[in-house]
Every structure is written in C-alpha cells, then in structure tokens.
Amino acid sequence: MTTPQRRIVPRTAKMWVAGAFIRSESGNVMATTNHKGEFMANVPAGSRKDIRDAVSAGRKAAGGWAGRSALNRGQIVYRFAEMLEPRAAELAGLLAETTGVSTELATADVAAAIDLVFSWAGWCDKLGALFGTHNPVSGPIDNRSSVQPTGLVAVVSGSTTTLSDCLLSLLPPLCAGNAVLLVADRATALVATVVAEILAVSDIPAGVVNIVTGEQNELVGHISAHPDVDVLAVPSQDTSLLAAAQRGAAASIMRVCGVTDPARLPATSPWRAEPFFEIKTTWHPRHLP
Amino acid sequence: MTATERPVHQLFSTPWAWAPSPEKVDRTRVPVDITHVIGGQRIASEGPTMDVVNPANDEVLTRFVPADEEMVGRAVAAAGEAARAWQQLPPIERGKCLYALSRLLQEHNREFAIWESLNNGKPIKESRNVDVPLAAAHFFYHAGWTDKLDHVMRGAPWRPYGVVGQIIPWNFPLLMAAWKIAPALACGNAVVLKPAETTPITAWMLMDLVEQAGIPAGVVNLVLGAGATGEAIAMHPDVRKVAFTGSTGVGKRLAAGLAGSGKALTLELGGKGAHIVFDDASIHEAVEGVVSGIFFNQGEICCAGSRLLVQESIADVFLERLVERIAQIRIGDPLDKNTDMGAIASRRQVERIMAYVEDARRSGATVTTAPTALPESGAWVAPTIVSNVDSSWTIVREEVFGPVLAVTTFRTADEAVEMANNTRYGLSAGVWTSSTARWLAMSEALNAGVIWGNTFNRFDPASPFGGFKESGYGREGGVAGLRAYMEVGA
Numbered sequence A: 001m002t003t004p005q006r007r008i009v010p011r012t013a014k015m016w017v018a019g020a021f022i023r024s025e026s027g028n029v030m031a032t033t034n035h036k037g038e039f040m041a042n043v044p045a046g047s048r049k050d051i052r053d054a055v056s057a058g059r060k061a062a063g064g065w066a067g068r069s070a071l072n073r074g075q076i077v078y079r080f081a082e083m084l085e086p087r088a089a090e091l092a093g094l095l096a097e098t099t100g101v102s103t104e105l106a107t108a109d110v111a112a113a114i115d116l117v118f119s120w121a122g123w124c125d126k127l128g129a130l131f132g133t134h135n136p137v138s139g140p141i142d143n144r145s146s147v148q149p150t151g152l153v154a155v156v157s158g159s160t161t162t163l164s165d166c167l168l169s170l171l172p173p174l175c176a177g178n179a180v181l182l183v184a185d186r187a188t189a190l191v192a193t194v195v196a197e198i199l200a201v202s203d204i205p206a207g208v209v210n211i212v213t214g215e216q217n218e219l220v221g222h223i224s225a226h227p228d229v230d231v232l233a234v235p236s237q238d239t240s241l242l243a244a245a246q247r248g249a250a251a252s253i254m255r256v257c258g259v260t261d262p263a264r265l266p267a268t269s270p271w272r273a274e275p276f277f278e279i280k281t282t283w284h285p286r287h288l289p
Numbered sequence B: 001m002t003a004t005e006r007p008v009h010q011l012f013s014t015p016w017a018w019a020p021s022p023e024k025v026d027r028t029r030v031p032v033d034i035t036h037v038i039g040g041q042r043i044a045s046e047g048p049t050m051d052v053v054n055p056a057n058d059e060v061l062t063r064f065v066p067a068d069e070e071m072v073g074r075a076v077a078a079a080g081e082a083a084r085a086w087q088q089l090p091p092i093e094r095g096k097c098l099y100a101l102s103r104l105l106q107e108h109n110r111e112f113a114i115w116e117s118l119n120n121g122k123p124i125k126e127s128r129n130v131d132v133p134l135a136a137a138h139f140f141y142h143a144g145w146t147d148k149l150d151h152v153m154r155g156a157p158w159r160p161y162g163v164v165g166q167i168i169p170w171n172f173p174l175l176m177a178a179w180k181i182a183p184a185l186a187c188g189n190a191v192v193l194k195p196a197e198t199t200p201i202t203a204w205m206l207m208d209l210v211e212q213a214g215i216p217a218g219v220v221n222l223v224l225g226a227g228a229t230g231e232a233i234a235m236h237p238d239v240r241k242v243a244f245t246g247s248t249g250v251g252k253r254l255a256a257g258l259a260g261s262g263k264a265l266t267l268e269l270g271g272k273g274a275h276i277v278f279d280d281a282s283i284h285e286a287v288e289g290v291v292s293g294i295f296f297n298q299g300e301i302c303c304a305g306s307r308l309l310v311q312e313s314i315a316d317v318f319l320e321r322l323v324e325r326i327a328q329i330r331i332g333d334p335l336d337k338n339t340d341m342g343a344i345a346s347r348r349q350v351e352r353i354m355a356y357v358e359d360a361r362r363s364g365a366t367v368t369t370a371p372t373a374l375p376e377s378g379a380w381v382a383p384t385i386v387s388n389v390d391s392s393w394t395i396v397r398e399e400v401f402g403p404v405l406a407v408t409t410f411r412t413a414d415e416a417v418e419m420a421n422n423t424r425y426g427l428s429a430g431v432w433t434s435s436t437a438r439w440l441a442m443s444e445a446l447n448a449g450v451i452w453g454n455t456f457n458r459f460d461p462a463s464p465f466g467g468f469k470e471s472g473y474g475r476e477g478g479v480a481g482l483r484a485y486m487e488v489g490a
Helices: A048-067 A070-099 A103-123 A127-131 A163-175 A186-200 A216-224 A239-252 A270-276 B069-088 B091-107 B109-120 B124-143 B149-153 B173-186 B201-212 B227-235 B248-257 B283-299 B312-326 B347-362 B413-421 B436-445 B478-485
Strands: A015-017 A020-022 A029-033 A039-044 A141-149 A152-156 A179-184 A209-213 A231-235 A255-259 A277-285 B036-038 B041-043 B050-054 B059-064 B158-160 B163-167 B190-194 B220-222 B241-245 B264-268 B274-277 B307-311 B366-369 B384-387 B404-410 B428-432 B450-453 B486-488
Touching: A015 A048, A015 A186, A020 A186, A029 A186, A039 A186, A039 A209, A048 A141, A048 A152, A048 A179, A048 A209, A048 A216, A070 A103, A070 A163, A070 A186, A103 A163, A127 A141, A127 A270, A127 A277, A141 B478, A152 A163, A152 A216, A163 A179, A163 A186, A163 A231, A163 A270, A179 A186, A179 A216, A186 A209, A216 A231, A216 A239, A231 A239, A231 A270, A239 A255, A239 B248, A255 A270, A270 A277, A277 B436, B036 B069, B050 B109, B069 B163, B069 B190, B069 B220, B069 B227, B091 B109, B091 B124, B091 B173, B091 B201, B109 B124, B109 B173, B109 B201, B124 B173, B149 B478, B149 B486, B163 B173, B163 B227, B173 B190, B173 B201, B173 B241, B173 B478, B190 B227, B201 B220, B227 B241, B227 B248, B241 B248, B241 B478, B248 B264, B274 B283, B274 B413, B283 B312, B283 B404, B283 B428, B307 B312, B307 B413, B312 B384, B312 B404, B347 B366, B347 B384, B347 B404, B404 B413, B413 B436, B428 B436, B436 B450, B478 B486
Parallel strands: A152 A179, A152 A231, A179 A209, A231 A255, A277 B450, B163 B190, B163 B241, B190 B220, B241 B264, B274 B307, B274 B428, B307 B404, B384 B404, B428 B450
Antiparallel strands: A015 A020, A015 A209, A029 A039, A141 A277, B036 B041, B036 B220, B050 B059, B158 B486, B366 B384
16 A cells, blocks of 8 residues: 555565466567456467467366365365465455456455355366266176266357456366466457466466466467467457357367357356367276186 | 287187177178158259279279259259258257157167178178167167257257258268268258268168157258269358368368358368377286277278387387287178278278388388288278388378388377377277376377377267367367257347
C-alpha cells in the first residue's frame, strides 16, 4: 500500500518455464491495463523461441508426471488448492482491479476456482476407472482398454476474465496426467503469472506446467506448427482461433479441441478430460499350459 | 529349441500336394454396372466409367460412374431428411434394425465372402472365417447399444451429429463398412458412405441387406467414386462429422481442409507396428505370430507388425525359422480354400511395394523372398523378409502396406522400447515373452493404441481400435468407439 511515506515495490510479472520465472527471450513486453484503461504491469510478450523452450521443458517433464501414481498427482493438485486458499484475497483484488467486477463477485469467483481445483484433484485417480474398460471379446483372451495421458498439451486460456475459466483450461489436461503449456493472452496474463507463483509452491514438478504470456493468435500459430505438441486446446467459442489451430495442426496430426463453455458442460464433468488422454487396448491369451 | 524339436513341416519327408479346392461363384449376383444408392433409390451418375477389377486375374468384375458434387449433395440431403425420422424412432427399434442386418449378413456369409475375395484378392479362407463374421458381429454388438447410450455418457448432455460422411479403404472393404455404419447408426446418425473406388462391390451388396433389415431409406447412402468424391463428401456444409480410414498423407490433407469448418473428425491412418520378440518367447508360437502379423491380408493392414525387433541372442535362429516358414505359405487363387495368401489389391500397389523392396536391396539390405511360384497374370508379391537394416532405413521407417517384413535386433528391453517408439506412427505393437511382469511393463511403455501380447491381429467389436500420434485419433469398437458419433455438451 502506497502512502506518502512508503512506496510499494512493484511486482514484476514473469512467465514460468521449467520451474523458473523468466522474461521473454525476445525482451519484449505487453502493457496490461485495468478495466479503466490504466496501466497495471508489463507482462512478457512470449515469442516463438519461448514456445519452443516451453515445449521442450514440458516434454522433458511429461514422462515423469505420467509415470507418477495417479494418487500422487491428485495429492499435488490438492496442494495447489491449499496454496491458493490463503492467497484468495490477493487474487480477488487483482481480478476486481483488472476486470472491474465487484470485490464480492471476484471473491466468489476465486472461491469457486479453489473448489474447482479441489474437485479436479479428486479426478486424478478416478478417470482411469471411469473411462477404462475390460472388454468382453469373443474367445479366451484378456482384453483391456486403459487411459493413457497423451503427453504434452498446450491450452489457451483465451479472453476469459474469471479465475475459474482460466483454471478450467489447465486442470483437465493436468489431472489426466499430461504436461501442460498454458498460453495466457493479454487479458489473463497478469492473473496467469500470479497463478504460476502459486503453482510453484504446490510441489508440482518443474516443467509439468509452463506458463507463457503473449499474443495468443501468434503463439497458437507457433504451437500448431510445432511437431512435438500432442494436443492443442482453445476456447470453443473463439472460432477463428480454433480454425487457425486446426490448420496448423493438420501437418502433424496434432489433436485440436475446443474447450466447452461451462454453460454447456459442467466444469467438473470428467468428459472435459477426455480430449487429453488416449485409449490403449491390450490383448493377451488366457489359457493354462 | 532342442535337437528333438522340429517344425511340423519337417516331420513329413515328402511335401503333400494340395488338390485345388475352388469355391463356386454365382456371376449373376453382381451386375455389369453398379450404382449409387441414395434415399433408397439406385441412381447412376453419367459420364466415363471406372472399372472394378479382380486383382488376381485382371478380369473386370463390374463398372460404375463416379459421383460428382451434385450427386454427393443429393446423398447428403437424403441423409439429412432420413436422420430426423431415424432419431425419432424409439432407440430399441434402431437396435432391432441393426440386429436384423447382422443376421442377414450371417445368412449371406458365403456370398459376401466370395465377392470380397474376388474384388480384393484376399483368400476365401480369410474372408469367410474372419472378414464377414467380424462384420456381422460388429452390427450385432452395436445393435445392443442403441437404447443404452445415456449410460455411456453418464448424464452429460449429448446428441447425434446428424449426417456423417464416411470414407473407407480397400483393404477390408466390407469390414470397414461395418466398422463405420454400425456405430454411426447405433448413435442415431445417418450416413453417406464412400467405399474405395477399387473395392465397392461388397458395400454395394450390403445396401440390399440394409433395405431388407428395415433400415429406413436414406439412413445409409452409398456414393461411389474416388478421391474427388470423398473430398466432396467431407467438404459438404451439411455433413457435420467425417470419419476417414486410409493413408496418413490423405488424413493430413483432410484435417487441413476441414480446419475451421466446425466439423468433428476422426482418423484411422497408417502404422509401422513393432513386433518384438524376446529370448524367453515361445519360438514356434512367435514365428507363427510374426508371420500372421505381416502376411495376414497380404500385409495390407494398418496395424501390421511390419518391423520385427528380435532379441540379439535368438535373432539368427528366429530368422532361420522365419525363412523356413514363409516357404510354406500357399499363394494362389484367392477363391481356392487352401490358399493362405492371395493377390495384392492392385497392380499399382505391387509397384509401390516393389519400389520399397528394390530401394532396400540397392542400399545393401539382405532381401529374402519366399521361393513360391506366383501366377502369371494379376497382382502378386511373394512374402519378403528384409534384414541387415536398421532404424534409419526407409524400409524400417515408412509404411510399405504389403507382405514385407523389416528385421532389426535389440539387446535390452529398454532398447526395444526406444526403437519401437521411435516412429511418428503409433497404431500397433506386438510383444512375445513368457514373463508376465515384462509383458505388463512393455504394454505400459509402448506408445501404440493396440498392443498384442503373445498373439497378434485379433479384432473384436467390443475392443476399441485406433492409434496414437500420426496413426490418427479416435477409436472404433467398444465403448470408446461410440464417442466418435456422439456430440457431447450439445
């Protein structure tokens, strides 16, 4: 709090890649403003190289994250909720300042977002049971379909202005066992950098989540052209961004999905995780020698 | 293997000659010209015809005129109209239709098997024992789902897409038609189906059964044509969902073409399956498995085990047994009940396959071909093993889609996993080992959508089939396979 006697130390907004808080390698920033048009902070303007570094970091961490037990992943995501809770007021204040909503609404949004993290933490070790199947094939053969994280997922939080919607793009792929690259556009950039700071104390291994801020149209272009991203998710309402993502992704058969609006599919629905895992079917004969 | 064990064929001192055992063919069943079936009507396009050929002897079986955009439009309109009434039927009635179709196909098994073999070149033994029964089973399985779909979705809102466009390949013409039509109809959609231009006959025959089964006119529409017709179907604005099985190259073009269209897309593309044999495998069974993996259906199968990864310590013995074994494969008239391996689906395919083999030979690979005499006319490739190659060679990296096995070796399980996963494909893999823990660890580590352990090339309507990475996305069969035809959150 600034008083005539004391100036605040302004916070530097940074991206979060491979567990480190970094600026863009381009050195560029974007000015973010609040709902009144007043300057709030400079956020890094992520570049193509930042994306490549983030993909590289994510790929390195993906195997380890997928290899942990689902219970362990759930425990880590639950700790993220624990770390959010004491910082709720800070987040609510930031959201109110940025978007212009009332403190009451912002507080309710943050509370809902924390509950969303809590709920999704619980899905980590249950998605397999829900979507995996034991298939009754004809013949003495054991046939199972199991759920396997696809690997590395890039998500765009879009122009969402609530914390709940921002986390709704992150949580399903993360809880399905993927490494996630979150792209935060100008509108959500500041909130995303604060989320990064909170994630950093949640025990999530370095590189499992990477947050790159920047101009989303440009960054989606870079991501969709990258041969080592498995899934790209953008808000389904942003039809032009979705089209751009699909065009770029075709060359590598990258999976592209639209993140459905919570009005059409509940935020806690396990179907939100479905685009982020693969079904693997195994067969083995069953007979006594 | 000990000195007292010998492969079965060595137990007989003289080779037993097989007497010809050809199936009888009723030529009147398929007319000189076949047509599209749109809204229950048989409609022919006008223009230059395309010949449909028996690849075993180059004989013309029938002809058709490919559909243009206008004809495709008619089919899509018919599907759109029929979809509404189809969706309004009580779900169990849709189930009864699919059940009836399954039964009819079982009853006509022999006829469909014969024409599948005539058109594709695959042995009658396979089309009769595998292709047609699996197709019938696929309809039967999906008949039972029609009134249970809300349980699949567990309360999440969903609806059918409406009109779905489906494009299928030439390697399993009837089975691929079943894999597409059954789940689409079960979920309340109407279909515009385009079979491959070289193998339309059994799909055309199926339309008779579709009508007899009581499926309302327009719910299934058959449109004949080649790539341009397929593109017209996929790009039609009233087609809301596209399902494609074919080459990765075409799949990529399709995905790019549909970008921004709002359409749902599932793809089942190519593969270069790693077939891994450990030194504790049952060698005789593994040899049979590897042979089945690459020579079943003449190797024209996306999930073929086309890369053998054999553990170093048994590589020499294993390769020896393989070479011996392939000499026993009977190649010949697909309509002969004793034939093991039939004709390649077209002469063009033969050229493609041989280009890969010759390229490997020129590069210094060891190429071993089964010493079987091939028929004079028609499209034929003998079982071929290419060894003394490694991971960077074209023949090891690219999908040949023919009876050609590339052989590489590994020393440790970690190396096998790394080699197996070192591909842009991810459709299938096979593992031969007698260690349960190793089988479980390998099946966990291999990046493939379908993994066979101590068996290979097994299919079932209850079992989801599909790939990771550039082998495509989406699954066919089982619960997971229904999802392609249900729009969630709508």
